[in-house]
Amino acid sequence: xxxxxxxxxxxxxxxxxxxxxxxxxxxxxxxxxxxxxxxxxxxxxxxxxxxxxxxxxxxxxxxxxxxxxxxxxxxxxxxxxxxxxxxxxxxxxxxxxxxxxxxxxxxxxxxxxxxxxxxxxxxxxxxxxxxxxxxxxxxxxxxxxxxxxxxxxxxxxxxxxxxxxxxxxxxxxxxxxxxxxxxxxxxxxxxxxxxxxxxxxxxxxxxxxxxxxxxxxxxxxxxxxxxxxxxxxxxxxxxxxxxxxxxxxxxxxxxxxxxxxxxxxxxxx
Numbered sequence: 001x002x003x004x005x006x007x008x009x010x011x012x013x014x015x016x017x018x019x020x021x022x023x024x025x026x027x028x029x030x031x032x033x034x035x036x037x038x039x040x041x042x043x044x045x046x047x048x049x050x051x052x053x054x055x056x057x058x059x060x061x062x063x064x065x066x067x068x069x070x071x072x073x074x075x076x077x078x079x080x081x082x083x084x085x086x087x088x089x090x091x092x093x094x095x096x097x098x099x100x101x102x103x104x105x106x107x108x109x110x111x112x113x114x115x116x117x118x119x120x121x122x123x124x125x126x127x128x129x130x131x132x133x134x135x136x137x138x139x140x141x142x143x144x145x146x147x148x149x150x151x152x153x154x155x156x157x158x159x160x161x162x163x164x165x166x167x168x169x170x171x172x173x174x175x176x177x178x179x180x181x182x183x184x185x186x187x188x189x190x191x192x193x194x195x196x197x198x199x200x201x202x203x204x205x206x207x208x209x210x211x212x213x214x215x216x217x218x219x220x221x222x223x224x225x226x227x228x229x230x231x232x233x234x235x236x237x238x239x240x241x242x243x244x245x246x247x248x249x250x251x252x253x254x255x256x257x258x259x260x261x262x263x264x265x266x267x268x269x
Contacts, residue, residue, distance in 0.1 A: 002047035002048045003048050003084075003123050003125065003126050004042060004047070004048055004123060004126075005047070006126075007082060007126050007129065009080065009082075010074070010082045010126070010129075011042055013074050013076050013080070013082065014040065014041060014042045014050070014074060015041065015042060016076070017038070017041075017104060018038055019038065019074060019075075019076055019077075020036065020038060020074070020075050020076075020178045020229055021036070021037055021038050021040045021072065021073065021074050021075075022034055022035065022036055022037060022072070022073045022180050022182075022192060022227060022229075023035055023036075023037035023040065023052070023057075023060060023070060023071075023072060024070060024071035024072070024073075024182035024190035024191075024192045024225070025059075025060045025063035025064055025067070025069075025070055025190060026063055026067050026069060026184055026188075026189075026190050027062075027063050027066060027067070028063075028066040028067060030184050030188075030223070031223055031225075031239070032182040032183050032184055032190050032223060032224060032225040032239075033059050033060060033063055033182070033225055033237070033239075034071075034180060034181075034182035034190070034192060034225045034226070034227045034237065035056075035057060035059075035060055035227060035235070035237065035259055035265075036227065036229045036235050036259060037052050037057065037060075039052045039053040039055060039101060039104065039115075040052045040072065040074075040121075041100070041101075043097070043120075045096070048122060048123040049120065049121070049122055049123070050072070050086065050120070050121040050122075050123060051092075051097040051100075051101070051118050051119060051120050051121070052101070052118065052119050052121070053101035053102075053104075053115035053118060053119075054091065054115050054116045054117045054118065054119055055101075055115045055116075056259075056260065056264035056265070057264075057265075058264065058265040059257075059265050061119075064088045064119065068087050068088035068089070069085075069086075069087060069088075069188055069189045069190065070085070070086045070087070070088055070121060070189070070190060071083070071084070071085055071086075071182060071189060071190035071191055071192035072084040072085075072086060072121075072192065073180055073192040073193070073194065075178060075194060079131065079132040079133070079134070079137070079196075080129075080130070080131045081129065081130050081131075081132075081194060082126070082128075082129045082130075083126075083127040083128045083129070083130075083191075083192055083193065083215075084123055084124075084125065084126055084127060085123075085124045085125045085127055085189045085190075086121040086122055086123045086124050087121065087122050087124055088119060088120070088121050089120040089121065089122055090119075090120050091117040091118065091119050091120070092117055092118045092119075092120060093116075093117045095118070097118035097120065098115065098117065098118045101115050101118050102115060124189075127191075128214065128215055128216075130194065130212070130214065130215060132194065132196065137175065137196050137197070138175070140196065140197035140208075140209040140211060141175045141196070141197045141199070141209075143197065143209040143211070143247075144197035144198070144199050144207050144208050144209040145199065147201065147207045147209065147248050147250075148199060148200060148201040148202070148207045160254055161204035161205065161240065161252045161253055161254055162204060162253060162254060162255070162256070162269050163203045163204055163269065164200065164203060164204060164205075164206075164238065164253050164256055164269060165256065165268055165269050168236045168238070168256055168268065168269070169200040169203075171228055171230060171234055171236055172198060172199050172200055172206055172228055172236070172238075173199050173200055174228075174230060175196075176230075176231065177196075177228050177229065177230045177231070178194075178196070178228070178229045178230075179194070179195050179196055179197075179198040179208075179226065179227070179228045179229075180192055180193065180194055180195055180226065180227050181193055181194075181195040181198070181208070181217075181218060181224055181225070181226050181242075181251075182224065182225045182226075182227075183218040183219075183222045183223065183224045183225075183242065184222070184223070185216075191216055191218075193212075193215050193216060193217065194215075195208045195210070195226065195249075197209045198226055198228070198251075201250055204252065204253055205240075205250050205251060205252050205253055206226060206238060206250070206251040206253060207248070207249065207250050207251075208249045208250075208251075209247055209248070209249075210244065210247050210248075210249045211247045217244065217249065218242040218244065218249070219242075219244070220242065220243050220244045220245075221241065221242070221243070222241075222242045223239070223240075223241065223242070224239070224240065224241070224242040224251055225237060225238070225239045226238045226239075226251055227259060228259075229259070233260060234259075234260065235258075235259025235260050236256060236257065236258060236259055236268075237256070237257040237259055238251060238253045238255070238256050238257075239253070239254055239255040239256075239257075240252045240253040240254040240255065241254065253269075255267060255269070256268050256269040
């Protein structure tokens with residue numbers, strides 16, 4: 001049986017046109033990048049095949065052209081989620097995948113642009129699933145808030161960090177938003193996990209409580225990328241060095257990018 005077919009609930013979640021989905025890619029020198037990609041859909045004509053619209057994905061497209069290894073995270077509004085790894089196959093300029101993307105509710109009436117093409121991904125493996133309760137979200141958020149007041153949990157110098165712009169810090173300070181972390185795993189594929197408690201820890205860092213025993217977490221010293229997607233469709237990506245002590249994790253921010261219009265993919269700090 002195909003990977004997607006044997007995982008309960010996954011196909012239905014992937015078919016949700018506005019279900020939050022994130023795509024993690026890697027640059028040629030192994031730096032992770034993660035962006036919302038709600039256009040990811042399962043193909044009806046090929047098992048374990050996903051396709052997405054090339055829309056507001058500048059850095060991701062460059063990465064895919066350099067290295068096809070990807071990570072995918074799907075999370076429903078009730079906080080049930082699935083984590084996948086895959087291999088990018090090609091871009092298609094015409095055909096049913098392009099037509100389906102152009103006729104979707106996401107793009108049909110979009111004021112900015114349609115898609116240039118449709119990207120195709122072959123699912124390599126199902127990595128994990130998760131279910132997070134609202135109570136757990138609140139508890140982890142409060143634990144991370146306490147961490148943010150203690151300074152660097154790993155005791156490592158900030159080094160080359162930058163000051164995170166205030167509008168970005170305000171968005172990451174929200175509890176009601178989807179936040180994820182990505183890094184490069186030992187097999188070279190991007191690893192992608194939820195990090196709903198991620199929030200500002202001073203002017204140059206983001207902190208998170210990584211208390212799950214079932215999901216992986218970035219090793220201390222890893223290059224990581226984080227992304228936030230709010231209910232108002234505001235998105236930012238922060239990249240930097242990850243430090244961890246126990247369940248306390250801290251992203252020392254080195255770069256910040258806008259995730260949507262009017263400057264999708266543009267660096268803001």
